[in-house]
Amino acid sequence: MSIPVCRRMASCWRFLAVLWIAFCVSAPAFADIRDALDRYSDALRRHLVWQFLSLPTAGSQVERLVRCHTKTVADLIRNQWRQTKASEHLRRSADELERLQTLVLSIFPAPNSGMRDDAARLIIARIPEGAGVFPVRRGYLPLLESLRSRLQHQEAQSERSDTRTLDLVAPAIAKIRAECAQISQAEEVGLLQAWFSRNCVAIEPALSESGSPIFVISGAGTVSKNGNLPGKPLPTGNPIPKKFLWGVSTSSQQWEGKRHGGIWETFADAGRTEEKIGRAANGYELFEKDLDLAAGMGLNAFRTSIEWGRIEPEQGKIDPEGVKFYHRLFDGMRKRGLEPVVTLVHFTWPQWFEKIGGWDSEAGVRAFCRFVDIVSREYGSKVDFWLTYNEPPVEIIAGYVLGASAPGYRNPLKALAVTRAWIRCHKLAYRIIHENDTTAYVSWNNYTGTYRLGSLGDIHVLVEGAANQGGSDASAAGVLETLTSVENQWMKEVASIEGGRGAGSRSRSKYLDYIGIDYYALWRLPGGFTKPHLWEIHPEGFYDVIRNYYNWFRVPVLVAENGMASCDLAPRQDGWTREAFLVQHVKQMQRAIRDGYPVLGYIHWSITDNWEWGSFAPRFGLYSVDCRNERFERVPTPSVDVYRAIVRAGGVTPELEARYPAPISSGKAR
Ligand code: BGC
Numbered sequence: 001m002s003i004p005v006c007r008r009m010a011s012c013w014r015f016l017a018v019l020w021i022a023f024c025v026s027a028p029a030f031a032d033i034r035d036a037l038d039r040y041s042d043a044l045r046r047h048l049v050w051q052f053l054s055l056p057t058a059g060s061q062v063e064r065l066v067r068c069h070t071k072t073v074a075d076l077i078r079n080q081w082r083q084t085k086a087s088e089h090l091r092r093s094a095d096e097l098e099r100l101q102t103l104v105l106s107i108f109p110a111p112n113s114g115m116r117d118d119a120a121r122l123i124i125a126r127i128p129e130g131a132g133v134f135p136v137r138r139g140y141l142p143l144l145e146s147l148r149s150r151l152q153h154q155e156a157q158s159e160r161s162d163t164r165t166l167d168l169v170a171p172a173i174a175k176i177r178a179e180c181a182q183i184s185q186a187e188e189v190g191l192l193q194a195w196f197s198r199n200c201v202a203i204e205p206a207l208s209e210s211g212s213p214i215f216v217i218s219g220a221g222t223v224s225k226n227g228n229l230p231g232k233p234l235p236t237g238n239p240i241p242k243k244f245l246w247g248v249s250t251s252s253q254q255w256e257g258k259r260h261g262g263i264w265e266t267f268a269d270a271g272r273t274e275e276k277i278g279r280a281a282n283g284y285e286l287f288e289k290d291l292d293l294a295a296g297m298g299l300n301a302f303r304t305s306i307e308w309g310r311i312e313p314e315q316g317k318i319d320p321e322g323v324k325f326y327h328r329l330f331d332g333m334r335k336r337g338l339e340p341v342v343t344l345v346h347f348t349w350p351q352w353f354e355k356i357g358g359w360d361s362e363a364g365v366r367a368f369c370r371f372v373d374i375v376s377r378e379y380g381s382k383v384d385f386w387l388t389y390n391e392p393p394v395e396i397i398a399g400y401v402l403g404a405s406a407p408g409y410r411n412p413l414k415a416l417a418v419t420r421a422w423i424r425c426h427k428l429a430y431r432i433i434h435e436n437d438t439t440a441y442v443s444w445n446n447y448t449g450t451y452r453l454g455s456l457g458d459i460h461v462l463v464e465g466a467a468n469q470g471g472s473d474a475s476a477a478g479v480l481e482t483l484t485s486v487e488n489q490w491m492k493e494v495a496s497i498e499g500g501r502g503a504g505s506r507s508r509s510k511y512l513d514y515i516g517i518d519y520y521a522l523w524r525l526p527g528g529f530t531k532p533h534l535w536e537i538h539p540e541g542f543y544d545v546i547r548n549y550y551n552w553f554r555v556p557v558l559v560a561e562n563g564m565a566s567c568d569l570a571p572r573q574d575g576w577t578r579e580a581f582l583v584q585h586v587k588q589m590q591r592a593i594r595d596g597y598p599v600l601g602y603i604h605w606s607i608t609d610n611w612e613w614g615s616f617a618p619r620f621g622l623y624s625v626d627c628r629n630e631r632f633e634r635v636p637t638p639s640v641d642v643y644r645a646i647v648r649a650g651g652v653t654p655e656l657e658a659r660y661p662a663p664i665s666s667g668k669a670r
Contacts, residue, residue, distance in 0.1 A: 032107050033119055037126050040100045044139040045199075047093035051135075052196040054086040055189065061196065101143050108147065111154050116165040123147070124172050134183065135195045137176050144173045245339055245601025246647045247301025248294050248622065249561050251346035251390065252310070254610040255283035255290075260309035260322075262348040264613075267406035273614035280611040281625050282632040287329055289634065290607055293623055295336035297640060298647040302338040303560060303603050304329070305346035305390065306379075308353070308371055315352050315367060323378060330382040340383045341560070341603060343445070344372060344429065346390040347405065347613070354407055360417035365425055372429045373436065380437030387516050387560065388429045391447040392422050405613065430511045445516025445560040448549070449523055450541030514600055515553045518561035519545050519585075532565035532618040537576050539584040539662065546592040546599060556598040559589065563605030565618040575663030578622070578639035583660040587652045604643065608634060 052058055059081075066077045104123070109115040127140045151166045183191070253264050257279035268276050283290060283304075294302050310322035333340045356363045376386070389395070398405035400415035409415070430442045522538035542562070549557050564581040566572055586602060593599050609621035616627045622643060623634040642660065646652055 033104065033122055036100060036104045036107060037123065040097070040104060040143065041126060043093065043096045043100050044136065047090070047097050048135050048139065048192065048195065050086060050090040050093045052192050053084075054090045055193075057193075058086070061193075097139075097142075101146055104143060105146060105150055108150070111158055111162070117168060120147070120165050120168045124168065127172065127176075131191075132194065132198065134179060134188070134191045138180065138188075141173065141176050141180075144169055144176070148173060243300070244599075244650075245301035245341070245385075245558070245603065246299045247303055247338070247341065247601060247603040248297075248299060248607035249303040249341075249563075249603045249605045250281075250283065250290075250607050250610060251343065251348075252283075252305045252307035253277070253280070253346065253348045254606075254612070255281045255304065255608070256287075256307065257282045257611075258284040258310075260307050261313055261351050262307065262309045263351055263354060263406040264348050266351050267408055268614070272406075272408060274617075275611075275615050275628075277611050278627065279630055279632075281608045281627050282630075283608075283610075284325070286632060286634075288332055290623075291332045291336050291338060293634060293640075294338055294607055297622075297644045299643075300337055300339055301341055301385075301601055301603055302333050302607075303341035303343070303387075305343035305348075306375055307348065308345070309348075309350035311375065312350065312371060315350075315356060318374065326375075326379060327382075330379055334382060339385065340379075341385040341387065341558075341601075342379070342383045343387040343390050344375070345388065347395050347399070358407070358418070359421040359425070360414065365421060365428070368425050369428050369432060372432045376433045376436040376440070380433075380440065383437070384439050384441055385514075385558070386433050386437075386440055386442045387445050388426045388442065389422060389444045391518060392419075392426075392444060394447045396422070427511055441513040443512045443514045443516050443555075443558070445518055445558075446549075448517045448519050448545045449521055450538050450544065512553055512555050514556045514558050515549050516558045516560035517545060517549050518605070519559065520561075520563065531567070532612065532620070533567035533570075533572060535565070537564065537574065537581060537662075539581075539588045542585050543588040543592050546589060546597050547595070550597045556600045558600040559602045561603065561605040563620045565612075565620050567619070568617050569619055569624060577660070578637060579642040580660040580662060582639055582642055582646065583652050583656050584662050586646055587657060590651050 053062070062077075062081055066081075109119050123140075123143065128136055148166065148169050151169065155161065155163060155166065252260075253262060257277070259265060265277060267273065291302065306326055307322075310325060311318060313319050313322070330340045330342075353364060353367060356367060358364050359368075372388075395405065396415050396419050399407055400409045400418055401412050403410040426444060433440050433442050519542050521535035522541055524536070546557050546559075562585055564572075564576060564578050566578075571577075582604070589599060589602055604622065606620045606622070608623045609616070609619045609625045609627060611627065612618040612620070622637060622639050624637055625632055625634055642656070645656060649656070
């Protein structure tokens with residue numbers, strides 16, 4: 001190579017290196033500004049809410065929103081409202097806004113960085129247009145004006161005149177100022193009221209970090225930030241899409257068995273469960289075997305959860321062994337053609353997480369986001385199907401209202417605060433996972449069922465939380481009311497359904513790329529909840545649930561769990577066998593698919609018997625395992641061959657249907 005060519009190349013590389021450094025320096029700065037602006041607009045929204053709530057007329061609006069709640073929750077909120085000093089909150093929100101304004105200015109690019117125009121454009125682009133958003137537009141004025149003063153000051157000090165950035169900012173200020181001049185003070189109050197009614201669709205009770213009551217207002221404005229994330233279009237259609245997922249499901253705590261310092265270990269160690277966890281089904285050591293068994297049935301999907309405590313046994317300390325374990329697990333799945341379907345929180349999290357404040361604390365939310373970030377980076381290339389929370393309302397009710405599950409609270413107010421936090425965390429996780437894993441599908445899975453209300457008929461609701469928990473107080477009115485409230489929250493916020501729910505609505509959920517459903521049984525109300533081997537089996541309801549969930553959420557449905565328990569392998573009193581259960585339920589799913597409801601897959605609960613949250617007696621496994629004797633031998637039940645036959649045929653055939661009917665006692669199947 002000649003010397004001039006070398007020199008030219010060297011200078012070219014130098015040029016590229018400079019560009020690269022400039023990019024590296026500027027990209028994080030821009031990310032910081034974006035983040036600070038996100039925080040500014042959230043704070044502005046809060047500030048406007050408190051501005052409104054400080055008006056003497058706000059009480060009637062609060063009452064209007066409170067009335068959407070059930071009586072128990074409405075009373076809670078009224079009580080909080082009485083104790084709330086809006087003016088104090090207003091002062092605090094103003095301080096917060098000012099702090100964030102200082103933050104934005106402190107990271108605004110320096111005079112000669114060349115990125116100032118773009119940064120100014122970023123700020124201006126945040127300001128919404130239109131008369132209806134005047135309060136928000138006005139809220140940006142202090143930020144713009146301080147920016148202008150800073151730019152003018154810098155301009156005055158610099159030797160070279162450069163007013164380009166100022167020229168961008170000044171017209172934006174002039175425009176808002178002109179609007180202010182035309183609007184009287186009374187009109188401004190009216191506009192604030194209108195803004196509040198449009199944007200604040202719910203008012204919920206919550207606990208602040210210090211434990212004092214505050215209001216959390218939720219509304220359309222909170223969702224816009226994350227709303228336009230890339231989500232791969234999902235296969236929908238009829239009949240079963242080519243790559244229909246046939247799988248088995250389990251969860252880390254119930255299957256793996258190796259200790260990890262989680263809340264359920266504490267709960268069981270404290271004697272709050274019938275049986276200790278022991279080594280569960282020893283999936284930690286025997287996972288290769290179980291993956292072989294799944295692949296041997298012809299399946300192409302395997303669902304389990306990541307145990308947070310295994311990845312991060314102490315806050316901030318990542319255990320490479322734990323990280324490696326899930327790599328081996330997901331690699332093992334991929335090697336066998338099994339699509340990993342991965343839950344992040346399947347009723348468990350580390351005990352240290354409770355110590356730092358748990359879900360209803362800022363520290364908790366931050367720690368969770370970090371966990372999500374770590375695992376979606378680590379495993380994003382191996383995992384496409386993510387579920388943030390397993391059956392959120394079940395955990396909220398069982399773990400925070402009834403105290404029947406870890407962490408064992410009996411505190412409805414905390415339950416609502418945690419619900420709020422999970423809604424927020426789901427949205428954050430949705431965003432983080434999509435940022436780290438461009439081929440991800442993100443959702444959560446809900447416990448579903450059929451509820452029979454005496455002679456009034458069957459209903460299907462979104463939240464059927466207390467079903468697992470046994471005990472007569474499960475049906476107490478307060479709990480049912482909390483359930484309804486939790487349902488409302490999830491519906492309104494996690495689903496973020498635009499345009500309302502119902503068969504007529506065409507709009508789809510914003511934070512769910514698909515919807516996971518777990519279907520087990522029929523519940524007669526009023527009545528207590530029973531042990532799993534006594535759950536009333538009702539395959540027809542499965543069709544209805546698939547239809548309803550599709551109609552509610554407008555995204556494809558993934559059956560994340562469906563299964564049947566016996567008690568320690570004794571035949572069920574109602575005559576149901578797992579073979580008949582499988583055939584009759586898959587048949588109902590096929591009906592739903594035939595009728596046009598998009599279903600992504602069917603994932604049976606469970607591959608093996610396991611630790612059923614306090615006891616080994618309920619046996620849900622296709623393969624039975626005596627977990628108590630700790631030999632962990634996997635013994636196929638007759639349902640293994642039936643599932644294999646279903647998968648091979650791509651669904652239930654007339655022969656299978658004839659061979660495995662529902663027991664006579666269970667009534668006539670459709
Ligand atoms: C849960 C599982 C549980 C199964 C059977 C579902 O509610 O996600 O963890 O084992 O039901 O009770």
